[in-house]
Amino acid sequence: MNNNTFSTITPEILALSNLCAKNSAIDPALYTKYDVKRGLRDVSGKGVLTGLTEIAEVRSHIIVDSEYVPCEGKLFYRGIDVEQIVDGFINENRYGFEETTYLLLFGEMPNNEELMNFKKLLGEYRSLPTSFVRDIIMKAPSRDMMNTLARSVLTLYSYDDMADDITIPNVMRQSLQMISLFPLLSVYGYQAYRHYHDGQSLFIHTPDPNLSTAELILHLLRPDSKFTPLEAKILDVALVLHAEHGGGNNSTFTTHVVTSTGTDTYSSVAASLGSLKGPKHGGANIKVVQMFEDMKKNLKNWDDEDEVRAYLAALLHKEAFDKAGLIYGMGHAVYSISDPRANIFKGFVKKLSEEKGRNDEFKLYNLVENLAPEVIAKERQIYKGVSANVDFYSGFVYSMLDLPLELYTPIFAIARISGWSAHRIEELINAGKIIRPAYKSVAKHKEYVPIQER
Numbered sequence: 461m462n463n464n465t466f467s468t469i470t471p472e473i474l475a476l477s478n479l480c481a482k483n484s485a486i487d488p489a490l491y492t493k494y495d496v497k498r499g500l501r502d503v504s505g506k507g508v509l510t511g512l513t514e515i516a517e518v519r520s521h522i523i524v525d526s527e528y529v530p531c532e533g534k535l536f537y538r539g540i541d542v543e544q545i546v547d548g549f550i551n552e553n554r555y556g557f558e559e560t561t562y563l564l565l566f567g568e569m570p571n572n573e574e575l576m577n578f579k580k581l582l583g584e585y586r587s588l589p590t591s592f593v594r595d596i597i598m599k600a601p602s603r604d605m606m607n608t609l610a611r612s613v614l615t616l617y618s619y620d621d622m623a624d625d626i627t628i629p630n631v632m633r634q635s636l637q638m639i640s641l642f643p644l645l646s647v648y649g650y651q652a653y654r655h656y657h658d659g660q661s662l663f664i665h666t667p668d669p670n671l672s673t674a675e676l677i678l679h680l681l682r683p684d685s686k687f688t689p690l691e692a693k694i695l696d697v698a699l700v701l702h703a704e705h706g707g708g709n710n711s712t713f714t715t716h717v718v719t720s721t722g723t724d725t726y727s728s729v730a731a732s733l734g735s736l737k738g739p740k741h742g743g744a745n746i747k748v749v750q751m752f753e754d755m756k757k758n759l760k761n762w763d764d765e766d767e768v769r770a771y772l773a774a775l776l777h778k779e780a781f782d783k784a785g786l787i788y789g790m791g792h793a794v795y796s797i798s799d800p801r802a803n804i805f806k807g808f809v810k811k812l813s814e815e816k817g818r819n820d821e822f823k824l825y826n827l828v829e830n831l832a833p834e835v836i837a838k839e840r841q842i843y844k845g846v847s848a849n850v851d852f853y854s855g856f857v858y859s860m861l862d863l864p865l866e867l868y869t870p871i872f873a874i875a876r877i878s879g880w881s882a883h884r885i886e887e888l889i890n891a892g893k894i895i896r897p898a899y900k901s902v903a904k905h906k907e908y909v910p911i912q913e914r
């Protein structure tokens with residue numbers, strides 16, 4: 461079967477799909493009737509309580525007189541405000557991602573010696589099994605690096621003699637190895653894709669164990685391995701802000717669901733990667749940049765509020781860009797008034813856009829950030845408010861760092877593997893029950909009809 465035949469939607473498949481759609485549509489009123497918490501949340505964004513965690517706290521509401529009231533978003537890693545963490549390592553002129561990973565995994569901040577030893581350990585794990593790049597990454601490179609990453613993770617299972625051992629020391633070892641290897645798997649996957657699909661020269665730079673994760677990504681990616689400290693520092697902040705977001709975000713909840721079955725680390729991580737790839741989750745950062753490219757092409761005057769408003773309305777009416785009806789980078793399942801990660805990021809974005817001479821674009825982002833909530837509120841039923849989320853600015857930052865679009869979501873994964881690992885280990889330590897919520901069947905019972913009589 462060639463590629464074209466493999467991907468063809470035949471009239472038979474179309475007919476079967478129509479049959480499936482006809483028999484699968486559920487009356488929306490039934491969700492209200494049975495009080496189904498769609499998306500495991502109520503309309504105010506309050507999630508169904510399904511677990512406890514010490515790893516992160518996402519604060520979007522406060523209780524006033526037993527009322528659930530929206531507030532400015534706050535994010536705490538192991539009880540420490542992420543804003544303070546970022547201020548701390550920036551003021552001390554250090555990279556912060558490794559220290560953040562230590563905090564998330566072990567529950568406390570490392571001192572100088574602990575941090576040095578931890579970085580050394582991560583550096584030692586920064587090497588792939590012999591011929592992995594040639595035999596696995598170079599073979600059948602995907603268009604999508606999240607697919608490449610997931611395939612590589614699943615293949616690492618075959619290289620691990622203790623793959624199915626879910627005791628904590630073994631899972632810790634596997635997790636640290638994956639935290640170290642994700643930049644290699646992602647960037648090498650991209651280099652292979654560029655080489656085979658785009659006919660570009662192939663660069664496989666040797667990893668340097670002494671670099672921070674952010675520096676390593678730029679070192680592996682750039683043909684000349686060169687980058688400025690500002691570039692690496694901003695990428696480092698992005699990694700810190702994407703490292704963790706509580707147990708309820710889709711990919712981390714996936715970690716909990718899959719881990720609760722007692723399966724191996726590679727299966728659990730591959731499942732979370734599949735979740736993160738989605739455009740409503742980690743894939744949104746690519747969509748934001750593509751949406752802005754389309755917007756810039758279509759707007760005559762980037763400062764004209766009415767014209768920008770009309771474009772945003774066209775997005776919601778499924779008349780512009782990908783016709784999905786979404787303004788990417790806006791809204792969040794939990795946050796309402798603000799996403800603290802977007803706020804922290806915005807300061808750095810402004811600085812970088814000035815340095816890169818992209819002030820006009822920054823102004824356009826700013827305008828969209830201000831206008832979109834009003835446009836969405838006019839067109840949709842909003843209960844909890846909509847504001848810019850972390851992906852609104854991250855894609856713009858990555859484009860200013862000349863990172864290829866294909867690596868935007870993998871960079872999210874390079875960061876979030878720290879959070880997933882902490883949550884997997886927390887799930888295992890607390891030996892939770894297998895996660896198994898309820899689905900009510902609303903199908904009418906029917907008699908079985910023998911095949912000759914149908």
Ligand SMILES: CC(C)(COP(=O)(O)OP(=O)(O)OC[C@H]1O[C@@H](n2cnc3c(N)ncnc32)[C@H](O)[C@@H]1OP(=O)(O)O)[C@@H](O)C(=O)NCCC(=O)NCCS
Binds near residue numbers: 499776790791
């Ligand atoms: C993240 C997201 C899925 C959360 O959706 P949600 O939990 O339904 O959010 P809300 O309850 O506040 O949404 C209320 C309504 O506004 C809509 N809405 C929210 N954000 C929107 C957006 N950016 N564009 C268009 N409509 C949006 C929702 O679809 C919903 O309408 P519906 O009831 O007709 O489905 C949604 O905001 C979204 O799709 N954003 C764009 C993608 C994105 O940036 N994702 C990254 C998240 S970090």
